[in-house]
Amino acid sequence: SAVISQKPSRDICQRGTSLTIQCQVDSQVTMMFWYRQQPGQSLTLIATANQGSEATYESGFVIDKFPISRPNLTFSTLTVSNMSPEDSSIYLCSVSGANVLTFGAGSRLTVL
């Protein structure tokens, strides 16, 4: 399965700032996804990162808050904009191969 490198692994951020999370895959993949896992909760899909076009967002998530880039088949970024304490979560990049979803290690963000 694909090897996913995600960074930063964790960060402490100030309210009102933005942070960009990077996801690098060791092979070309068609489908990349971004998930959020709030403390003690399940995984919620934020969006599908589409190569060469705008991301497809799930209900409750918008591009202004979570802009996503996907410049090629091995790389994607997720930005969490204008952060508030409610954005404190783990953000996980994932890739799909034959419907099998593999996760990056996640980025644990704490917003003060």
Add this chain to the structure above:
Amino acid sequence: GENVEQHPSTLSVQEGDSAVIKCTYSDSASNYFPWYKQELEKRPQLIIDIRSNVGEKKDQRIAVTLNKTAKHFSLHITETQPEDSAVYFCAASSNTGKLIFGQGTTLQVKP
């Protein structure tokens, strides 16, 4: 869209006993049902999956059953061990490739 319900939210068993976690899904187009295990401070890891053309799949102490008519699938862990303690998530997917997850079950195996 797809909705996945998972029960129970917590499960405590004695070492050596069996554990069963159940999920239901809403979208009849879903055709892939994986189970993930997440240990503390770690990423979710796939432990077993089943596709809609199969009713049951087994891998050592872990088995998954699927009832497409009832839109119901279950994870069975036999001879539980303390290292099975973790949070388990079920999920469902159609041909879109994206997974929708259940709420998770915290399994505690007591030595």
